[in-house]
Amino acid sequence: xxxxxxxxxxxxxxxxxxxxxxxxxxxxxxxxxxxxxxxxxxxxxxxxxxxxxxxxxxxxxxxxxxxxxxxxxxxxxxxxxxxxxxxxxxxxxxxxxxxxxxxxxxxxxxxxxxxxxxxxxxxxxxxxxxxxxxxxxxxxxxxxxxxxxxxxxxxxxxxxxxxxxxxxxxxxxxxxxxxxxxxxxxxxxxxxxxxxxxxxxxxxxxxxxxxxxxxxxxxxxxxxxxxxxxxxxxxxxxxxxxxxxxxxxxxxxxxxxxxxxxxxxxxxxxxxxxxxxxxxxxxxxxxxxxxxxxxxxxxxxxxxxxxxxxxxxxxxxxxxxxxxxxxxxxxxxxxxxxxxxxxxxxxxxxxxxxxxxxxxxxxxxxxxxxxxxxxxxxxxxxxxxxxxxxxxxxxxxxxxxxxxxxxxxxxxxxxxxxxxxxxxxxxxxxxxxxxxxxxxxxxxxxxxxxxxxxxxxxxxxxxxxxxxxxxxxxxxxxxxxxxxxxxxxxxxxxxxxxxxxxxxxxxxxxxxxxxxxxxxxxxxxxxxxxxxxxxxxxxxxxxxxxxxxxxxxxxxxxxxxxxxxxxxxxxxxxxxxxxxxxxxxxxxxxxxxxxxxxxxxxxxxxxxxxxxxxxxxxxxxxxxxxxxxxxxxxxxxxxxxxxxxxxxxxxxxxxxxxxxxxxxxxxxxxxxxxxxxxxxxxxxxxxxxxxxxxxxxxxxxxxxxxxxxxxxxxxxxxxxxxxxxxxxxxxxxxxxxxxxxxxxxxxxxxxxxxxxxxxxxxxxxxxxxxxxxxxxxxxxxxxxxxxxxxxxxxxxxxxxxxxxxxxxxxxxxxxxxxxxxxxxxxxxxxxxxxxxxxxxxxxxxxxxxxxxxxxxxxxxxxxxxxxxxxxxxxxxxxxxx
RNA sequence: GCGAAGGUGGUGGAAUUGGUAGACACGCCAGACUAAGGAUCUGGUGGGGUAACACCUGUGAGGGUUCGAGUCCCUCCCUUCGCACCA
Numbered sequence: 001x002x003x004x005x006x007x008x009x010x011x012x013x014x015x016x017x018x019x020x021x022x023x024x025x026x027x028x029x030x031x032x033x034x035x036x037x038x039x040x041x042x043x044x045x046x047x048x049x050x051x052x053x054x055x056x057x058x059x060x061x062x063x064x065x066x067x068x069x070x071x072x073x074x075x076x077x078x079x080x081x082x083x084x085x086x087x088x089x090x091x092x093x094x095x096x097x098x099x100x101x102x103x104x105x106x107x108x109x110x111x112x113x114x115x116x117x118x119x120x121x122x123x124x125x126x127x128x129x130x131x132x133x134x135x136x137x138x139x140x141x142x143x144x145x146x147x148x149x150x151x152x153x154x155x156x157x158x159x160x161x162x163x164x165x166x167x168x169x170x171x172x173x174x175x176x177x178x179x180x181x182x183x184x185x186x187x188x189x190x191x192x193x194x195x196x197x198x199x200x201x202x203x204x205x206x207x208x209x210x211x212x213x214x215x216x217x218x219x220x221x222x223x224x225x226x227x228x229x230x231x232x233x234x235x236x237x238x239x240x241x242x243x244x245x246x247x248x249x250x251x252x253x254x255x256x257x258x259x260x261x262x263x264x265x266x267x268x269x270x271x272x273x274x275x276x277x278x279x280x281x282x283x284x285x286x287x288x289x290x291x292x293x294x295x296x297x298x299x300x301x302x303x304x305x306x307x308x309x310x311x312x313x314x315x316x317x318x319x320x321x322x323x324x325x326x327x328x329x330x331x332x333x334x335x336x337x338x339x340x341x342x343x344x345x346x347x348x349x350x351x352x353x354x355x356x357x358x359x360x361x362x363x364x365x366x367x368x369x370x371x372x373x374x375x376x377x378x379x380x381x382x383x384x385x386x387x388x389x390x391x392x393x394x395x396x397x398x399x400x401x402x403x404x405x406x407x408x409x410x411x412x413x414x415x416x417x418x419x420x421x422x423x424x425x426x427x428x429x430x431x432x433x434x435x436x437x438x439x440x441x442x443x444x445x446x447x448x449x450x451x452x453x454x455x456x457x458x459x460x461x462x463x464x465x466x467x468x469x470x471x472x473x474x475x476x477x478x479x480x481x482x483x484x485x486x487x488x489x490x491x492x493x494x495x496x497x498x499x500x501x502x503x504x505x506x507x508x509x510x511x512x513x514x515x516x517x518x519x520x521x522x523x524x525x526x527x528x529x530x531x532x533x534x535x536x537x538x539x540x541x542x543x544x545x546x547x548x549x550x551x552x553x554x555x556x557x558x559x560x561x562x563x564x565x566x567x568x569x570x571x572x573x574x575x576x577x578x579x580x581x582x583x584x585x586x587x588x589x590x591x592x593x594x595x596x597x598x599x600x601x602x603x604x605x606x607x608x609x610x611x612x613x614x615x616x617x618x619x620x621x622x623x624x625x626x627x628x629x630x631x632x633x634x635x636x637x638x639x640x641x642x643x644x645x646x647x648x649x650x651x652x653x654x655x656x657x658x659x660x661x662x663x664x665x666x667x668x669x670x671x672x673x674x675x676x677x678x679x680x681x682x683x684x685x686x687x688x689x690x691x692x693x694x695x696x697x698x699x700x701x702x703x704x705x706x707x708x709x710x711x712x713x714x715x716x717x718x719x720x721x722x723x724x725x726x727x728x729x730x731x732x733x734x735x736x737x738x739x740x741x742x743x744x745x746x747x748x749x750x751x752x753x754x755x756x757x758x759x760x761x762x763x764x765x766x767x768x769x770x771x772x773x774x775x776x777x778x779x780x781x782x783x784x785x786x787x788x789x790x791x792x793x794x795x796x797x798x799x800x801x802x803x804x805x806x807x808x809x810x811x812x813x814x815x816x817x818x819x820x821x822x823x824x825x826x827x828x829x830x831x832x833x834x835x836x837x838x839x840x841x842x843x844x845x846x847x848x849x850x851x852x853x854x855x856x857x858x859x860x861x862x863x864x865x866x867x868x869x870x871x872x873x874x875x876x877x878x879x880x881x
Numbered sequence: 882g883c884g885a886a887g888g889u890g891g892u893g894g895a896a897u898u899g900g901u902a903g904a905c906a907c908g909c910c911a912g913a914c915u916a917a918g919g920a921u922c923u924g925g926u927g928g929g930g931u932a933a934c935a936c937c938u939g940u941g942a943g944g945g946u947u948c949g950a951g952u953c954c955c956u957c958c959c960u961u962c963g964c965a966c967c968a
Contacts, residue, residue, distance in 0.1 A: 245885090245886090246885065246886080247884085247885045247886060247962080247963075248885095249885095250884055250885050250963085250964095251884085251885080251963060251964075253884090254883085254884065254885095254963080254964060254965095255963095255964080257964095257967065259967075259968085261968085280968080281967095281968065282968060283967095283968065284968080295968095333966090334965080334966045337966090339966085362966095363966085364966045364968095365966080365968075366966075366967065366968090368967085369967045369968075370967075370968065373968095374968050375968085376968090377968090381968070382882085382966090383966050383968075384968080386966090387966095450967080450968090451967090452967050567962085567963085570963080571963085571964095682893085682894095682905085682906070683893065683894085684893055684894055685894085687886095688887095688893095688894090689961090690893060690894085691892085691893075693892075693893070693907065693908095695892095695906095695907050695908070696892090696893070696906065696907050698907085698919095699905095699906050699907060700906085702906095702921090703906090705921095749895095751893090751894070751895085751905080751906095752894095752895065752896095752904085752905080754905080754906090755894095755895075755904065755905035755906080756904095756905085758905055758906075759904080759905070762905095766923095823901080825900080825901045827900085827901090827948080827949070829948075829949090830947090830948060830949045831949090832901055835901070867948090868948065869948090870900090870948050870949075872900055875900050875901085876900055876901075876949090878900080878948050878949060879948090880948050880949095
């Protein structure tokens with residue numbers, strides 16, 4: 001009976017489904033373990049072999065932990081809102097819900113063919129009303145909360161203290177006071193609007209559309225924002241409590257971007273009152289004596305007030321130009337170091353030395369960071385230096401220690417203060433503290449912390465997303481849809497395009513939007529991130545109709561013990577989910593500060609394409625490439641089979657547009673799911689990216705065939721299998737294999753765990769001794785997490801009536817790991833010269849005597865007296881002569 | 882520029898606390914069985930050297946510590962990925 005993987009895999013997949021083998025419930029008698037995969041967006045292209053890499057890894061851990069007796073939660077679902085389904089609807093007229101259902105069905109079918117141990121009873125879909133009902137519910141909790149600075153946490157908006165003067169001004173004032181402090185608030189924010197497509201683009205989408213020749217303009221729109229900045233410090237601090245990759249820690253830190261410094265008040269000459277106070281943020285208050293001019297952002301509210309008549313035309317032209325320029329344009333110019341700007345005609349007084357310095361506007365100062373205004377210290381800031389040089393502004397040295405003159409080059413490093421009055425002679429850190437102290441004393445400024453993190457633009461002008469459960473009253477009041485009326489479902493529409501003016505598609509669903517009392521529903525939808533911000537919570541209690549999840553389930557399962565997914569989500573998804581989790585923690589819905597205890601990013605699986613040397617493009621302007629089937633290789637040179645044209649091999653992330661996708665269905669068809677799983681894990685460390693090499697798959701297939709042949713011959717179950725644990729050598733190897741595989745699973749080093757099993761199998765086959773059943777029994781259990789279908793087949797053939805999924809994991813017998821002898825490597829002056837077997841119980845002196853008696857050793861020592869002998873038990877002897 | 886991760890055979894990759902560099906697999910070479918092999922099995926395979934040994938050499942480059950360095954320290958070089966006018 002040959003290895004009929006198709007029959008085997010079908011049989012066991014049906015068995016697991018029928019017996020609900022991987023169904024999970026709360027069980028307080030066992031340790032819990034929550035293993036989570038980042039759930040996929042079910043695209044129309046289906047899975048490629050990159051997807052199952054992470055899923056296989058978590059599946060191995062799941063099956064291993066089950067056998068270790070843990071209660072494991074391992075769910076799967078679909079992140080199914082998003083633009084592709086909506087674009088597809090615009091093109092074909094197919095409703096996004098229909099399309100999404102098709103794609104989900106295909107993804108589910110492909111995944112189930114791989115035999116993953118998911119509890120499919122917990123499957124979720126972010127687009128299902130029974131799911132997004134609770135996404136809306138959580139949004140209302142966020143909208144209904146404010147951040148209490150004193151307590152450092154969110155509280156219900158009803159708890160917000162209302163100042164007496166606001167109270168006295170009436171309910172409208174109270175409402176405005178509250179609305180301004182909610183964690184979800186309305187704000188006029190510029191968006192990337194593409195008039196051709198009538199779509200608002202995310203920042204990261206702008207580049208591709210501009211390249212495709214479309215226009216993208218900045219356009220102010222009323223947007224919902226989430227006050228993630230209130231959590232900046234906690235999001236930063238709590239990173240220390242999670243076991244995540246360094247790179248991800250670093251990316252989040254960098255994104256949050258905390259910097260310490262001071263705010264300093266400059267007064268604008270000739271402008272009285274509060275308008276005349278120009279606040280700047282600086283991380284280098286010690287350089288205040290070197291401020292020779294100021295720059296404010298073109299969008300700064302003070303610009304029009306302070307600009308003098310003779311400068312007005314130039315300044316207004318510059319402001320208009322900046323407004324039109326896309327973010328991308330500005331960044332491109334920034335990369336070249338070009339600095340532009342205009343003088344406002346106004347002057348400010350430097351509070352530390354009363355110097356009168358000019359105020360400029362320039363787009364290198366960003367309205368969104370700090371106060372939107374800076375004091376420019378060209379001697380010690382490279383950007384200010386470039387600007388001062390371009391505009392002919394004076395440059396002063398106030399910190400010594402630079403290698404070149406500050407006239408030639410800014411010195412941004414630390415040194416000793418000079419030309420700085422009372423700071424002179426102080427090293428930079430001390431000078432900073434002294435200046436902050438002085439500013440606070442004079443009430444001219446104070447110590448401040450600033451973050452790069454901005455509030456989260458949370459609304460999208462699209463159809464295929466969660467509707468906001470909010471209603472705009474005719475008087476402008478915004479009220480929540482009552483909880484018992486959730487979900488606010490998406491109306492059926494035929495036209496998924498936004499209006500020409502940029503109104504979202506839902507604005508056209510007037511019957512849905514307009515309510516009898518003249519109120520209007522909110523017509524923006526939530527971004528795709530919303531559903532993924534809390535899906536790991538819904539898995540805990542997916543059928544709960546009263547709440548998103550019970551506190552009991554949260555307390556039992558949280559936090560996620562192992563979270564696996566690509567590092568493309570290192571910042572946004574993980575930061576947003578942490579933010580929501582903290583809000584839910586503050587409001588008492590979950591009991592942990594952080595959702596994901598341990599995080600691992602799997603690497604990419606790369607696909608090959610072959611590029612002509614001339615990098616030519618076809619009529620549509622696309623790069624011409626060839627696929628693996630079109631080319632052949634000889635002496636390291638690839639050529640197109642049909643034409644003989646030389647081409648270069650290129651490995652890239654798999655994507656349909658690059659034509660380098662490998663479909664797991666094809667691999668399963670030819671080799672089976674167990675082989676695919678095994679190869680994906682054998683390719684290398686989980687975190688590494690690696691090329692997909694079809695020949696390698698064959699190697700893993702051969703291994704499984706060899707394993708199958710341990711128990712089955714052409715005639716069926718082998719009759720020559722012997723009882724018991726086999727020879728002493730076989731037993732020793734088995735226990736070493738148990739030990740290695742166990743250790744390597746624990747360390748998630750699956751490639752080397754597989755290598756151990758290969759060594760074991762080769763030995764069992766190669767020595768010609770009939771395989772002992774006891775040995776096979778243990779080995780089958782070791783194999784189970786990696787190749788579960790074949791393992792179940794072997795397990796049944798060994799006479800076991802039930803699944804091995806909860807069979808206890810084999811324990812290595814310590815006494816079997818002890819060897820009688822060890823290989824002693826002999827080094828002479830550090831160079832390896834010989835090796836010999838020595839008895840395990842030999843003492844140092846005995847080993848050294850044995851070594852010195854060896855003929856090879858004697859030849860190298862040549863009668864000289866050893867000056868020193870280093871003895872490392874179980875390893876080596878090094879003789880120094 | 883800043884930050885992070887890396888650099889080991891033709892390829893993917895192994896190598897506890899410093900202790901046999903190249904496990905395992907692909908590819909390649911040779912052989913076996915075959916009508917045939919893109920099937921299967923056996924052996925070989927870092928480079929140089931040899932009839933075969935011996936021996937020499939070798940983990941991006943150069944230095945250092947050590948009896949001993951892929952691993953530790955210093956100085957460089959290169960690759961990939963993030964972020965990027967954040968004051």
